Structures are given as C-alpha cells and as structure tokens.
Amino acid sequence: MSNKTQWQSVCHIDDLVPDSGIAVWTEDGPVAVxxxxNRIPCLFAISHTDPFxxxxxxxRGITGDLKGQPVVASPLYKQHFNLETGACLEDTSIKVTIYPVLLDGDEVVLEVPIKAHDQAVA
Structure with a gap:
C-alpha cells in the first residue's frame, strides 16, 4: 500500500456555508468539508461516511464545540466526531479519516492518498 498523496481541488470558497459542512468527492471517496x-484554523475535512x-x-451533521473541541454530530445516531482528530467522543475505539485542508486562493484543496491504480508503473 502506498503512502503517496496529492493535493486535490474540491470546491470554491463560495461553496462553503459558515458553521456547516458540504460533501465533496475526492480520489479517496466522499469527504465532508x-x-x-470563528475558529483558527477555520477549515476541517473528515470522511463523509458515518462509521456507525x-x-x-x-x-449534514450539526457543528459545535464540546470542551473546546470542534465537533460534528452525526445526523443519524448523534455521535460526536472531533474535527481535528477524527476521534469519536462517545466511543474512543472509533475514528474517521481526517484530511489536511487549505485554501489556495479561492479554491479549497485537500491532501488525499493516491490510489495504487492511479500511480504510474516505473
């Protein structure tokens, strides 16, 4: 399994909604941005898939702050996921994937793994 990554543009800053998330498609699958x-950093990206x-x-979950941690509550079973670490606050054995995210001009870009089938054969 490769650990190579690439930066992928996923949306425009105007696509984002304050204090909320949007779903984007990446080379690694669906991601919630x-x-x-009102936070620094202000952008977070985690897997869009609820592990439960x-x-x-x-x-589509509700964002908030629990004990100083930025979180999103799953709209299905209401577990809270830390947006910085991906850890589930109610079940520490569960974690969602987090993705480095930044703003490049007006474009939101994520660092995602390069899938093995996408890599050139040397």
Whole structure:
C-alpha cells in the first residue's frame, strides 16, 4: 500500500456555508468539508461516511464545540466526531479519516492518498 498523496481541488470558497459542512468527492471517496469561520484554523475535512451506519451523512451533521473541541454530530445516531482528530467522543475505539485542508486562493484543496491504480508503473 502506498503512502503517496496529492493535493486535490474540491470546491470554491463560495461553496462553503459558515458553521456547516458540504460533501465533496475526492480520489479517496466522499469527504465532508466544514467551514467554521470563528475558529483558527477555520477549515476541517473528515470522511463523509458515518462509521456507525455506513451512510454518507457527516457533512449534514450539526457543528459545535464540546470542551473546546470542534465537533460534528452525526445526523443519524448523534455521535460526536472531533474535527481535528477524527476521534469519536462517545466511543474512543472509533475514528474517521481526517484530511489536511487549505485554501489556495479561492479554491479549497485537500491532501488525499493516491490510489495504487492511479500511480504510474516505473
């Protein structure tokens, strides 16, 4: 398994909704991007897939702050996921994937793994 990554443009800054998330498609699958303008950093990206249900719903969760941690509550079973670490606050054995995210001009870009079938054969 390769650990190579690439930066992928996923949306425009105007696509983001303050204090909310949007779902984007990446080379690594569906990702939830959250824009929390009153925090530093203000952009977070985690897997869009709720690990408890398998449904792609996390971008539709409610964002908030629990004990100083930026979180999103799953809209299905209400577990809270830390947007900085991906850890589930109610079940520490569960974690969602987090993705480095940044703003490049007006474009939101994520660092995602390069799939093995996408790599050139040397």
């Amino acid at each position: 959250f824009y929390l303008p 249900s398998g449904a792609n719903v996390l971008a």
